[in-house]
Amino acid sequence: xxxxxxxxxxxxxxxxxxxxxxxxxxxxxxxxxxxxxxxxxxxxxxxxxxxxxxxxxxxxxxxxxxxxxxxxxxxxxxxxxxxxxxxxxxxxxxxxxxxxxxxxxxxxxxxxxxxxxxxxxxxxxxxxxxxxxxxxxxxxxxxxxxxxxxxxxxxxxxxxxxxxxxxxxxxxxxxxxxxxxxxxxxxxxxxxxxxxxxxxxxxxxxxxxxxxxxxxxxxxxxxxxxxxxxxxxxxxxxxxxxxxxxxxxxxxxxxxxxxxxxxxxxxxxxxxxxxxxxxxxxxxxxxxxxxxxxxxxxxxxxxxxxxxxxxxxxxxxxxxxxxxxxxxxxxxxxxxxxxxxxxxxxxxxxxxxxxxxxxxxxx
Amino acid sequence: xxxxxxxxxxxxxxxxxxxxxxxxxxxxxxxxxxxxxxxxxxxxxxxxxxxxxx
Numbered sequence: 001x002x003x004x005x006x007x008x009x010x011x012x013x014x015x016x017x018x019x020x021x022x023x024x025x026x027x028x029x030x031x032x033x034x035x036x037x038x039x040x041x042x043x044x045x046x047x048x049x050x051x052x053x054x055x056x057x058x059x060x061x062x063x064x065x066x067x068x069x070x071x072x073x074x075x076x077x078x079x080x081x082x083x084x085x086x087x088x089x090x091x092x093x094x095x096x097x098x099x100x101x102x103x104x105x106x107x108x109x110x111x112x113x114x115x116x117x118x119x120x121x122x123x124x125x126x127x128x129x130x131x132x133x134x135x136x137x138x139x140x141x142x143x144x145x146x147x148x149x150x151x152x153x154x155x156x157x158x159x160x161x162x163x164x165x166x167x168x169x170x171x172x173x174x175x176x177x178x179x180x181x182x183x184x185x186x187x188x189x190x191x192x193x194x195x196x197x198x199x200x201x202x203x204x205x206x207x208x209x210x211x212x213x214x215x216x217x218x219x220x221x222x223x224x225x226x227x228x229x230x231x232x233x234x235x236x237x238x239x240x241x242x243x244x245x246x247x248x249x250x251x252x253x254x255x256x257x258x259x260x261x262x263x264x265x266x267x268x269x270x271x272x273x274x275x276x277x278x279x280x281x282x283x284x285x286x287x288x289x290x291x292x293x294x295x296x297x298x299x300x301x302x303x304x305x306x307x308x309x310x311x312x313x314x315x316x317x318x319x320x321x322x323x324x325x326x327x328x329x330x331x332x333x334x335x336x337x338x339x340x341x342x343x344x345x346x347x348x349x350x351x352x353x354x355x356x357x358x359x360x361x362x363x
Numbered sequence: 364x365x366x367x368x369x370x371x372x373x374x375x376x377x378x379x380x381x382x383x384x385x386x387x388x389x390x391x392x393x394x395x396x397x398x399x400x401x402x403x404x405x406x407x408x409x410x411x412x413x414x415x416x417x
Contacts, residue, residue, distance in 0.1 A: 021392065022390055022392055023390050023392060023395065024392050024394075024395025024396065024398075025395065025398040026395060026396055026397065026398045026399065026400075027395070029398060029399070081401075085401060087404075087406065088400050088401055088402075088403060088404065088405065088406055088407070089400065089401065089406075089407070090406065090407065090411070092411060092412070092413050093413055094412075094413035094415075095415065125369075125370075125373040126370065126373055126374070127366070127370060128365075128366025128367065128368070128369040128370030128373070129366070129369065130369050132373070133369045133372060133373050136373070136376075137376075150415070151415075154415065161413075215399060215400065215401040216398070216399050216400060216401075217400060217407050217409055218400030218401070218406055218407020218408070218409065219407050219409050219411045220411070222411050222412040222413075223412065224412040225410045225411055225412045225414065229410070230380060233384070233387075234380075234383070237383075237387060247416065250416040251416075252410065252414075252416045253410075253416055256410055258388070259388065260384050260385070260388040260389075260390055261380070261381075261384050262381070262384065262385075262390065263390075264409065264410065265407070265409035265410070265411075266409070266410070266411070266412070271377055271381070274373060274374070274377050275374070275377070278370055278373070278374050281366070281370060282370070287366075288365060288366045288367040288370055289365050289366070289367065290365060290366045291364070291365055292364045292365060292366065292368070292369065314412065315412070318412060318413040318415075319412035319413055320412070322412075323411065323412030323413060324412065324413070328413065333413070335413070
């Protein structure tokens with residue numbers, strides 16, 4: 001046991017050191033931040049999809065309140081920082097549009113069907129959950145195709161990004177988060193109106209890591225772009241012609257397609273999340289000895305389609321639960337709030353679809 | 364079968380992706396940007412989910 005845990009720690013340190021030396025210190029730091037995300041999300045069982053389900057089905061707001069707390073903690077630091085260091089740092093701004101809102105709705109639905117979001121899919125894959133493993137490649141494909149078609153969808157109508165900035169933006173964001181928290185507490189079961197210490201600690205750690213991500217990379221924590229980029233590079237290598245896509249033929253995309261994924265911020269943190277979640281699961285005494293459940297064929301098909309929908313819709317919605325909801329709101333983007341409302345609406349349908357699609361109660 | 368199998372497959376996929384990437388792209392640590400964007404005087408330059416390039 002001690003040997004295994006020692007090996008895991010050593011492997012993580014070696015990985016970060018290798019990337020720092022052979023790629024660059026910034027990239028090593030970002031991998032370390034990603035590992036931290038994976039450790040916190042899996043180690044403290046902090047997620048996004050599960051808490052939404054708990055609120056919808058059991059009126060238990062603890063996890064969702066934890067998410068709002070983490071967002072608030074990031075906003076308190078990030079919004080003033082962005083106001084004074086806007087030349088170096090950028091927020092998670094996204095335009096609000098018809099396609100964006102609809103995509104967020106379908107993302108929320110798929111997120112509840114698979115009980116995994118952007119970060120959750122990575123954590124699930126790393127911790128040996130077969131739903132995460134099967135849906136992850138299709139998430140990446142969906143993200144690629146979502147980007148491929150992005151300009152067509154935004155052409156249906158969208159507003160320019162609207163951003164809350166500075167101290168007034170911070171105050172409005174915190175007041176709005178407090179209002180949502182208040183509504184959740186009012187709707188909650190009376191015996192479930194407290195925040196467990198585990199969630200408070202996880203929210204605080206997650207906020208610290210998200211701020212580190214912002215300071216080191218100059219951009220907020222995101223998931224989806226990195227997955228789409230990996231799929232794009234693989235498909236391009238396999239001979240797929242990307243010239244039909246406005247997105248993948250822009251100068252910045254062409255540059256990134258020719259660079260290593262080890263120099264891409266979201267790819268690095270994504271890799272870190274998978275390794276971090278694996279590390280926690282392997283560290284636990286019985287972490288990976290859980291038997292795999294037997295799923296019906298319709299459940300396997302749902303994992304494939306659900307994964308694709310998550311990736312495709314996250315791209316159209318300008319982020320997933322991390323890029324749009326967490327980072328969007330924390331850095332003052334109005335699209336984060338629209339994303340939250342639309343995705344939460346979709347989640348109500350998703351929780352009802354999950355048992356129908358055979359993803360619940362499999363043993 | 365246990366979760367050990369699926370977790371190992373996931374890690375193998377990530378390692379294979381990295382190996383493929385390292386085999387097809389060259390890395391030059393001497394071209395690496397400043398370790399931390401904040402204070403560097405330059406924007407991060409990375410891509411983000413909310414980005415609409417053009």
